[in-house]
Amino acid sequence: MAKQKLNVAIIGYGFMGRAHSNAYRKVGNFFDLEYEPVMKVASARQQDQLDAFAANWGWQETDTDWRRVVERPDIDLVDICAPNNVHLEMAQAAAAAGKLIACEKPLAMDATQGRQLVDAVAAAGKPNMVWFNYRRVPAIALAKQIVDEGRIGRVFHYRARYLQDWTISADVPQGGNTLWRLDKSVSGSGVTGDLLAHSIDTAMWLTGPIASVAATTETFVKERELQDEPGTRKPVEIDDACAFLARFAGGAMATFESTRYARGRKNENYFEINGEQGSLAFNLENAHELGYFTHSDEGHLRGWRTIQVWDSDHPYMEHWWVPGCVIGYEHTFINALADFLAGLATGEKTCPDFADAQATQVVCDAVLQAAAERRWVDL
Secondary structure (H helix, E strand, C coil), X not given: CCCEEEEEEEECCCHHHHHHHHHHHHHHHHCCCCEEEEEEEEECCCHHHHHHHHXXXXXXXXXXXXXXXXXXXXXXXXXXXXXXXXXXXXXHHHHHCXXXXXXXXXXXXXXXXXXXXXXXXHHHCCCEEECCHHHHCHHHHHHHXXXXXXXXXXXXXXXXXXXXXXXXXXXXXXXXXXXXXXXXXXXXCCHHHHHHHHHHHHHHHHHCCEEEEEEEEECCCCEEEECCEEEEEEECCCCCEEEEEEEECCCCEEEXXXXXXCCCCCCEEEEEEEECCEEEEEEHHHCCEEEEEECCCCHHHCXXXXXXXXXXXXXXXXXXXXXXXXXXXXXHHHHHHHHHHHHHHHCXXXXXXXXXXXXXXXXXXXXXXXXXXXXXXXX
């Protein structure tokens, strides 16, 4: 059967632009889908870099005017990989133009903008997704399966940490094309929106909604040079580190921690769930492994086991290699895109959409409010 072409426009050519482009190139090679993405046009501000990006990844055309791209009648899906401060304008325009939308996380600068975007896509009535790709790590998807099967029972504790170390040096500048995550006017927040948004999305997917939070944040380097204006320094307004307590609506307690000042931790996205009948543990730096403990084992055999998540009956793995051959970071985006495309064919929502991402955005806002006001905040 002939596949249905889906013309894609991507806005942005940075780190996420590369990850998404790879997904569009590869998804049809590994998943049998009704829809075939066509890499139609890439858009960004700087023509020379845009042309190089498009040539490298296989985008057919380029255009430095994203508004013109969004309004093109031959474009079906608009993929927003641009910085957080332009998500609102771009996604609203794409929704008004009747496009499918895929947007990088976090959804917006704050929950107020997020609500506007949820309303915009609801009015448009077209499928949409937000790239919370860690849901598509096979080991995390297996954790979801184990929780849903009731194997760990009632959840008492959830603990998460997301640790990096790339901003420790005071010489790292802020702003510009590559370091906009350190500029609050562009990013909206620091580690809370950039890293903890992933942790929060995963936690609520596995354990249910969060009911209340109490938090603290810290900015260790108070002033940095501007990347685009050497010699000019500006106060740093984003959170370098954040720690918060949470209670889930179902009664579980939680701790979350994130920082970019954990020397030696490059991308440690860790969570542990403790339930009445068992526990689960995961660390992205060993992404093909899931720790599992079950109290149902006989006493002399009871202990933590490490599940090597690479067999064909594990989530997504039937589409990849033979057992023993692990997949990597880039494959999580391919898995996410495959789910979205499959949902277009069936009419089912299979990916976290704008409404799901807005639930995470609300928690992020509450965390920052709790830290600023030094109190518990109910959601």
